Amino acid sequence: MNYKSYISENQEQFLSELFTLLRIPSVSAKPEHKDDMVRCAEAWRDQLLASGVDKAELLPSAGNPIVFAERIVNDAAPTVLVYAHYDVMPAEPFEKWNSNPFEPVIIDNHIVARGADDDKGQSFIQLKGFEIMNKHDLLKCNVKFLIEGEEEIGSPSLEAFCEANKALLKADVILVSDTSMLSKDTPSITTGLRGLAYWQVEVTGPNRDLHSGIFGGAVANPINELCKLIASVTDENGKITVPEFYDDVEELSPREREMMAQIPHSDENYAKALDVNALHGEKGYSTLERTATRPTFDVCGIWGGYTGEGSKTVLPSKAFAKLSCRLVPHQNHETIAELMKDYLEKSTSSAIKIKVESLHGGEAYVCPIDLPAYKAAEIAYAKAFNKPPLAVRRGGSIPIISVFERVLETKTVLMGFGLESNAIHSPNENYPIDLWLKGIETICYFYEEYSK
């Protein structure tokens, strides 16, 4: 069967089905979207049923419902478990979007919407690839779908769900489409992901906002102090100063550094695309090493005091920040969460109070490239893109992948089809339609290869 022409002929239909999902504002971080989460899960179930699965249902979890579906073609055949998530990041800041984030539009052959890539767009590639094989009786392995609604808030309910449903989720390999390729012309498969630790910090100075003229100079200002704390977490070489932070970080071998250096990359173009005059990071490492193999410390948000128009003078009572670290293999996110909490608490001036709350975390992951499913994926990309894919470690985190390994004892292959320019988590998230279609084609080749 010529997958490519079949996909091309059905493109309008596929897009319209995806748009149904993109229109649902399934923002897991915000309680006001609770009903949208259920609506989105139901929409997924209906699309799965339409794709010809044996069954598809919503299963309860401690949080948002989990969509489960399966198609068992042969009890003796291997089983693929497709993991995806139906929740999306908040769309703020809304004013930076050129269109409504929850009303998908096509602009210059790109789908533009929150979730266009992460992960509605990408997980739809999995669904459509499966559907094509299934409807044409070409599917020779069993396929299960596990689609959760809390990935963007750290999958707080999924580990317990996996523990409780090991038999249901039994599979030979897990497939995930939620990562990026190096470029449209440089197919790549992600073989390593960074972990994550995330904290919210609240510092309290005086018990009320004070007049900065009357009290200023004698009372610790929580914003000044929070800035000092945050500044102290990294040194002048971009290294994290938290004691024991690097204890479990493995240094890259010369061989690995050599391989990474072969990945097509230009610092100049990278900087130009972001409109920055200079790149910035840990001394002694290249950009790709910094983003893929080294831990980081990024403040994701900060607020406190007067943030309106004009010049209100105030010595505020409180200040807040959301802090995050990307972690690398062997760093335990719970250990890191504790180390940072201890460091911040111990470094805080006695003149202010601090509350450090660990909000979410996950381990880093590395995928072996001799896995049968990895090899099938490699061939599938090569067929669709006319070029063998590079194996690369990437900077993003999908914390649940290491949970799968631990609880389900199953390896994951990250068949991602995103691009850095897709602006996931950012305003104007988008997805090039041609790449989306090529992704579907790749999944068809994968099933063909994997069943051989």
Add this chain to the structure above:
Amino acid sequence: MNYKSYISENQEQFLSELFTLLRIPSVSAKPEHKDDMVRCAEAWRDQLLASGVDKAELLPSAGNPIVFAERIVNDAAPTVLVYAHYDVMPAEPFEKWNSNPFEPVIIDNHIVARGADDDKGQSFIQLKGFEIMNKHDLLKCNVKFLIEGEEEIGSPSLEAFCEANKALLKADVILVSDTSMLSKDTPSITTGLRGLAYWQVEVTGPNRDLHSGIFGGAVANPINELCKLIASVTDENGKITVPEFYDDVEELSPREREMMAQIPHSDENYAKALDVNALHGEKGYSTLERTATRPTFDVCGIWGGYTGEGSKTVLPSKAFAKLSCRLVPHQNHETIAELMKDYLEKSTSSAIKIKVESLHGGEAYVCPIDLPAYKAAEIAYAKAFNKPPLAVRRGGSIPIISVFERVLETKTVLMGFGLESNAIHSPNENYPIDLWLKGIETICYFYEEYSK
């Protein structure tokens, strides 16, 4: 005449007149209150007319209208110019108020409303003191009123207005009720005020919010960098590191330090009232020295990145802060504004862009205690409070006072009746009614003394 009993008998009437003003949300920092500014100016004009002035009118300025009124009883007599402001600080954060900030209420014998003290409550003391003297034919000097609507945003239009209206504003002394006393039982007159410089800073990293997993580690995070910048402005001794910042700061003489040490003050009570475990400030100075005689650096507001619920991971494009310095005599606020701007710009990493905007400023002021009006004020306080007032330098800023000195060549006496516990610029701003009435009584004594 027994002022005290007259004031007590008319208390309800006086309060109801003040409440009319407090109900108008004359927030100068916010453009949406433009109409309220005019309404508030008109309300002042009407109350002045009712107090028996010869004329009262709204005069145009480059910004909000200025209320001017005068009562000339005798061309040969000295003239007092009362300066006040009808604008107030924004009431945010609203959720911390126990009542509507613009619907004054009386709780435990305190007036509670935005402006209850600063400056509607205090300036009403001036109005009522004048009215009592005027209506009973006891006023032996001339009185002018100058009430502006932009004090809380740095009086941007008043200097030009003074330049253009020198004859109209001609006076022998300026009276201002916009400062605090040490306590209800320790009357004091402020003889020194700190100056102010205020900046808004915008730092820009990448041209859009980025995924902190994909880009984190290689791209400067504007929040991290802003925190480093802010942290670098003060050192471990609480000194400001900006080059030349202290060049014009006069060290206190041993005599001055001795006098300040006599002012009743307890660090323990001060800390307890603010619910902080420790005070914090420039090494080598006492709390009163820190707040009254030393310059400061306080961040008044900061914001950037994701500030909603939950744990969105983002490497933001921008971060912002509102910075302020209180200044002391001889420090020129324009020089300081430039020094800080230069420092911040030069200290910024080449990986981010910075924009530093000077929003407002004013010089410090010192009042000579041998001024006839100061001496009259001293006697007036002693009569009303049964205790001679202490002369103290205070931390707040009324930038326009030094403009009066320069442009109108007139000294100001700061007959303030506030208290630190009145929570000006903060939620639940309030004013004890008994102190308010005693203030009115003091103004009556002042006019009596000043005309002798």
